[in-house]
Amino acid sequence: MEKADKKADILEAAERLFTELGYEGTSTRQIAKESGANMSMINYYFGSKEGVFMEIMSKRIFGFNEQLLSISQDKLSHMEKLLKVVENYATRILCNPGLHKMMHRELTLSQRPEMFLKVKNSMANNLVVIEKIIDEGIDEGSFRPVDVRMLIATVMGTISNVAISPAKITYGTTLDINIEEDKALIIERLIAHLKDLLTVYLTPNNDK
Amino acid sequence: MEKADKKADILEAAERLFTELGYEGTSTRQIAKESGANMSMINYYFGSKEGVFMEIMSKRIFGFNEQLLSISQDKLSHMEKLLKVVENYATRILCNPGLHKMMHRELTLSQRPEMFLKVKNSMANNLVVIEKIIDEGIDEGSFRPVDVRMLIATVMGTISNVAISPAKITYGTTLDINIEEDKALIIERLIAHLKDLLTVYLTPNNDK
DNA sequence: TACAACTATTCAATCGATTGATTAATTTTG
């Protein structure tokens, strides 16, 4: 027996459409049609089109930070912590690049300030966790002194770039992030690269 | 004497509005109002709203590649070439972060395929130039062997991240890219970081 | 030089279509 859950259907269709067409580019009629619900159901459940958007983002953002926080409190060296955080972060974003694109789009628009703040705060939280790990590693002497904010921009930027860029640009001619098998390979390759980069860049130079 | 150039006025207003509100979020009526031109002038000069968009992008993209190409043919070491290319690339993007945001937004939407291809090809060109430099450096033995595509994603991603992220997130608590004096400082800091990162990461390890 | 012919630019008005949202009526459910 099919369990009809129009609310979930609407959210699912809306997320897909927002991801593909953007917020402004998606009409409430499209959402209704794709989800098989009547137009009024959108306002009935979510109040407005923006309400649907907020609900999607809230669901996704929630829990993004706990994972990082938990890792940062593990009994690991700073380098191990950092690499583990980066690995989790990369995996999370690359597993749903569409959503990441949508978040980025909304972040670069000063429209919808409520949503802007939500995404911004979510990012800021992740940043603080990583920053603390690196700062401590530097203080401890296990990391070279570097521009921490810029290094974080490098880590996040690399992940974001791989998630956002059209397949053919970033990964050579054969891999395509939209194909499920390739996606795993790309994630693996991205993580290996970031681990190598961070290790080489942060490890203090001994022969000096 | 004021020289009225409606065509230029429309382009100027449209670029500002597209940057602030996004393509879909900007109406032709807004463009007309802000530029002081009649609505039909938009279609008269550019054929359509999308025509305006194309014109803006074409103007900006043009010449982006020549500069890189010229550097890549200079009489410099591969490292010097790479750092110079990165410096130019970063400066170019950071000098007009709004436009870069707009390009990124449109690139993450599969809408407007003509524009998508234009931006994509422009990026691909820049990528090829950088890739060639690094590949040659590796072949020559002056660079460590690395995942070249991923390293380029790192360079471009870092620059993009600094250009796109809200001020308070990326550069600490005081600097703001929207303030002209700070912008120069941020660019300087970004370039210094990338040069340090690339030098440390690509320089072969001698004590092994 | 002078008048006609032509082209480029600008305008107000309006087109049909679509937007997000709301209404009131109906059906389903407990």
Next chain:
DNA sequence: CAAAATTAATCAATCGATTGAATAGTTGTA
């Protein structure tokens, strides 16, 4: 029956685009 869920129909507002006409500037011709 009452509350919740769902529907079709419709709202005013706005969308991008087009119309036909008016104006300004240039060119051709005699």
